[in-house]
Amino acid sequence: MRIPPAIKLIARKESPFLPLLLPTLRDLDSARRELRWITEHFTEKAGSSRKDAGLMIRRACYLRGVKSYPLQYILGSQPFGESLDIKCRRGVLIPRWETDEWGMKVASGIRRYHPLFTESKQLSSDFTVLDLCTGSGCLALLFAEQLGHSNKKCHITGIDVSDKAYALANENLYANKHVIKDNVSVSFAQCDIFSTEMNRLVDSDVDIVISNPPYVSEDNYNSAAHTESSVRKYEPRLALIGGVEFYKRIFEIATLRHAKAVVCELADEQQFNDILAATDGILNHQQQHKSSWNVGAMHDGAGVVRTIIAWRRDADKEWGWLRNLVNILP
Amino acid sequence: MQAIRRSMARLLVPARSRNHYVVRHVPSRFSFMRMYSTEPAESIPDDEYILSPELRAKAESLKAEYDQLTASLAEAYDNAKMRQHAKLEALVNYATAYERSSAELADLEELASATDKDSLQLRDEALGEMQEIKVSMAGLKEKIQRLLIPPHPFADYPCIMEFRPGVGGSEAAIFTKNLMEMYQNYCQNMRWKFSVLEYHPSGDGSGITEGILAIEEPGAYDRLRFEGGVHRVQRIPETESKGRVHTSTAAIVVLPQLDQGDENSNEAERSFAPGEVRVDVMRARGAGGQHVNTTDSAVRLTHIPTGIVVAMQDQRSQHKNKARAYMILRARLAEKEHNEKVIKDRQARTSQVTTTDRSDKLRTYNYPQNRVTDHRCGFTMHDLPGCMDGSALDTLLDKVQEWATNEEVKNLQFQ
Ligand SMILES: C[S@@+](CC[C@H](N)C(=O)[O-])C[C@H]1O[C@@H](n2cnc3c(N)ncnc32)[C@H](O)[C@@H]1O
Numbered sequence: 031m032r033i034p035p036a037i038k039l040i041a042r043k044e045s046p047f048l049p050l051l052l053p054t055l056r057d058l059d060s061a062r063r064e065l066r067w068i069t070e071h072f073t074e075k076a077g078s079s080r081k082d083a084g085l086m087i088r089r090a091c092y093l094r095g096v097k098s099y100p101l102q103y104i105l106g107s108q109p110f111g112e113s114l115d116i117k118c119r120r121g122v123l124i125p126r127w128e129t130d131e132w133g134m135k136v137a138s139g140i141r142r143y144h145p146l147f148t149e150s151k152q153l154s155s156d157f158t159v160l161d162l163c164t165g166s167g168c169l170a171l172l173f174a175e176q177l178g179h180s181n182k183k184c185h186i187t188g189i190d191v192s193d194k195a196y197a198l199a200n201e202n203l204y205a206n207k208h209v210i211k212d213n214v215s216v217s218f219a220q221c222d223i224f225s226t227e228m229n230r231l232v233d234s235d236v237d238i239v240i241s242n243p244p245y246v247s248e249d250n251y252n253s254a255a256h257t258e259s260s261v262r263k264y265e266p267r268l269a270l271i272g273g274v275e276f277y278k279r280i281f282e283i284a285t286l287r288h289a290k291a292v293v294c295e296l297a298d299e300q301q302f303n304d305i306l307a308a309t310d311g312i313l314n315h316q317q318q319h320k321s322s323w324n325v326g327a328m329h330d331g332a333g334v335v336r337t338i339i340a341w342r343r344d345a346d347k348e349w350g351w352l353r354n355l356v357n358i359l360p
Numbered sequence: 361m362q363a364i365r366r367s368m369a370r371l372l373v374p375a376r377s378r379n380h381y382v383v384r385h386v387p388s389r390f391s392f393m394r395m396y397s398t399e400p401a402e403s404i405p406d407d408e409y410i411l412s413p414e415l416r417a418k419a420e421s422l423k424a425e426y427d428q429l430t431a432s433l434a435e436a437y438d439n440a441k442m443r444q445h446a447k448l449e450a451l452v453n454y455a456t457a458y459e460r461s462s463a464e465l466a467d468l469e470e471l472a473s474a475t476d477k478d479s480l481q482l483r484d485e486a487l488g489e490m491q492e493i494k495v496s497m498a499g500l501k502e503k504i505q506r507l508l509i510p511p512h513p514f515a516d517y518p519c520i521m522e523f524r525p526g527v528g529g530s531e532a533a534i535f536t537k538n539l540m541e542m543y544q545n546y547c548q549n550m551r552w553k554f555s556v557l558e559y560h561p562s563g564d565g566s567g568i569t570e571g572i573l574a575i576e577e578p579g580a581y582d583r584l585r586f587e588g589g590v591h592r593v594q595r596i597p598e599t600e601s602k603g604r605v606h607t608s609t610a611a612i613v614v615l616p617q618l619d620q621g622d623e624n625s626n627e628a629e630r631s632f633a634p635g636e637v638r639v640d641v642m643r644a645r646g647a648g649g650q651h652v653n654t655t656d657s658a659v660r661l662t663h664i665p666t667g668i669v670v671a672m673q674d675q676r677s678q679h680k681n682k683a684r685a686y687m688i689l690r691a692r693l694a695e696k697e698h699n700e701k702v703i704k705d706r707q708a709r710t711s712q713v714t715t716t717d718r719s720d721k722l723r724t725y726n727y728p729q730n731r732v733t734d735h736r737c738g739f740t741m742h743d744l745p746g747c748m749d750g751s752a753l754d755t756l757l758d759k760v761q762e763w764a765t766n767e768e769v770k771n772l773q774f775q
Binding site for chain 1: 560561563564565626639640641643645647648649650651652653654655656657673674675676677678679680
């Protein structure tokens with residue numbers, strides 16, 4: 031699609047940088063907004079040197095607009111949750127708004143409705159969260175931020191196989207430690223979730239398992255209609271390509287660690303159904319006996335089926351509120 | 361003190377196009393207070409201590425009512441009358457004290473105007489005394505006004521100003537931008553903290569289609585609330601080749617900012633019941649999730665009971681856009697509720713009332729004639745640049761405030 035010459039003309043008149051952004055951002059409003067963010071960032075970074083700032087801004091706009099390079103890699107961060115600033119770097123997936131959205135819903139729900147947080151008499155056990163495929167650590171840190179609004183002792187563990195992700199998650203923990211309260215502890219570990227080492231690594235029970243595992247199918251990865259070319263070009267394959275096998279493994283680990291609830295991001299409704307079919311042996315969601323699970327799915331703000339939500343039937347007292355988030359049943 | 365003197369000196373500067381003098385800068389009420397407590401030699405401007413004739417008349421009639429009540433209560437006890445009597449008491453005391461001071465002031469003025477040598481010493485003393493009386497009258501005026509005109513419930517709040525173009529196409533968008541800058545300049549002059557919440561350039565980038573300003577100063581709402589309404593500009597647009605004067609408009613909405621500007625707070629969001637607000641993100645259609653990486657973080661709130669819609673998109677953080685949208689939604693609802701209450705209260709009293717809120721076309725900015733005219737109070741200022749750069753706006757705001765007070769007095773009922 032060509033950009034109308036009139037738009038180009040207006041852009042050129044307004045700022046020498048704006049036309050650079052147009053090939054990727056297409057419309058003036060988005061281009062102006064990103065130019066403002068870029069300008070603010072590099073003006074601050076360059077301090078008093080206006081010449082440096084100008085050069086940095088030009089380069090940033092070139093990368094962003096002409097090369098479709100992700101803005102978050104250029105600016106080095108993505109705001110997340112309430113006030114987290116998640117560092118972003120090549121080799122690690124950039125946090126998505128959908129993850130931010132469902133993470134906030136689930137984490138703030140726990141704080142508001144889970145008996146460990148709402149009951150006045152101090153229940154002895156601590157609250158534990160396991161975040162599989164943590165990447166930048168964004169979800170683990172979002173839960174840490176939100177659960178920090180209580181006094182309950184919480185432990186959050188994030189696992190990722192990639193060393194780049196493991197290193198960045200630890201940097202993010204350090205960079206956001208002012209947001210995380212004393213009652214919450216966060217730790218990251220490097221491990222392949224399919225390995226047996228996983229069993230040793232997490233050796234005690236957890237309350238909830240959360241995950242945004244790689245879920246783009248090989249076919250969709252290669253289709254421009256599904257996957258943006260800049261995602262393919264600049265974000266790690268390891269973080270993207272995956273499918274039902276991840277969810278099976280996640281539910282296995284959840285069962286092993288006696289988790290009472292599991293929430294995972296997924297690609298679409300089709301994948302939700304595939305996951306249900308593949309995990310019925312683990313979840314027994316069609317049976318009514320006590321050890322089976324309630325399962326449903328939740329839309330994201332754009333109306334796409336985005337998360338699978340499951341909780342054990344015998345934990346309805348603690349987790350039944352999740353029902354309010356579910357808008358699709360099997 | 362030096363700074364104040366300098367600002368007093370700036371009071372009188374030649375207007376740019378005419379050769380008469382205009383008031384360009386008046387320090388705020390608070391600096392006056394400081395001024396006459398530390399340096400009585402500075403004179404107090406009339407409007408600081410003189411009660412408007414309307415208010416004076418109102419106080420006078422209430423005093424008569426009070427006297428009648430006193431007489432009637434002396435004859436027979438009546439519960440309702442007793443209560444009204446008690447209610448009026450404070451006002452009557454202040455009004456009596458005010459009248460007494462006013463009479464004393466008149467006497468002293470006579471003394472002070474004496475010119476013969478013998479009375480010189482006396483004259484100085486009279487001048488000093490007048491100053492003291494004026495200070496006490498200013499205090500009484502404040503108290504009487506407060507009793508007669510209850511302060512706006514949101515008077516002490518910071519405010520939010522929203523700017524949108526009206527009729528006049530791209531010239532209206534440019535004027536909208538000019539207006540928003542005018543208030544930013546004003547805040548800068550007043551050393552008030554402010555931030556731009558939303559800023560949407562118009563298609564060709566020369567103007568804006570929407571702008572939202574948060575002014576963090578407590579009391580800013582009271583000072584600026586009468587700025588809400590339609591502002592009109594008359595000038596030759598830059599793009600106009602035939603040199604014709606065009607008329608365009610921009611609309612301003614002024615809201616009380618009930619929540620702190622801190623966009624990390626969820627305070628505003630918590631004030632809504634579950635299900636009362638629908639939250640939509642406005643993203644391009646498509647697979648979403650890991651398949652795309654967008655920087656779009658726009659959030660739109662719809663208040664279901666009223667249909668009010670607020671959309672925010674200027675922040676990189678989705679959460680901050682949402683928190684700001686909630687802050688503005690709450691402000692709009694509070695203002696709506698208040699306005700409805702005012703209208704209902706007035707209708708209960710009389711069907712014929714003028715309202716001080718949101719009259720249409722409240723001000724004209726005429727560039728060829730270098731003038732700004734406020735149509736409500738009829739005040740014209742021949743200093744358009746001073747108005748637009750924020751330095752002369754205070755004068756205008758004073759006049760509008762005066763007008764608004766008088767309007768309130770007309771609708772007055774002592775409760
Ligand atoms: C889609 S990214 C999610 C990152 C992050 N949780 C987020 O929401 O932005 C998936 C992550 O899973 C990690 N991963 C892929 N295979 C894995 C495995 N077998 N074991 C552990 N982590 C794995 C990748 O390194 C990547 O960081």
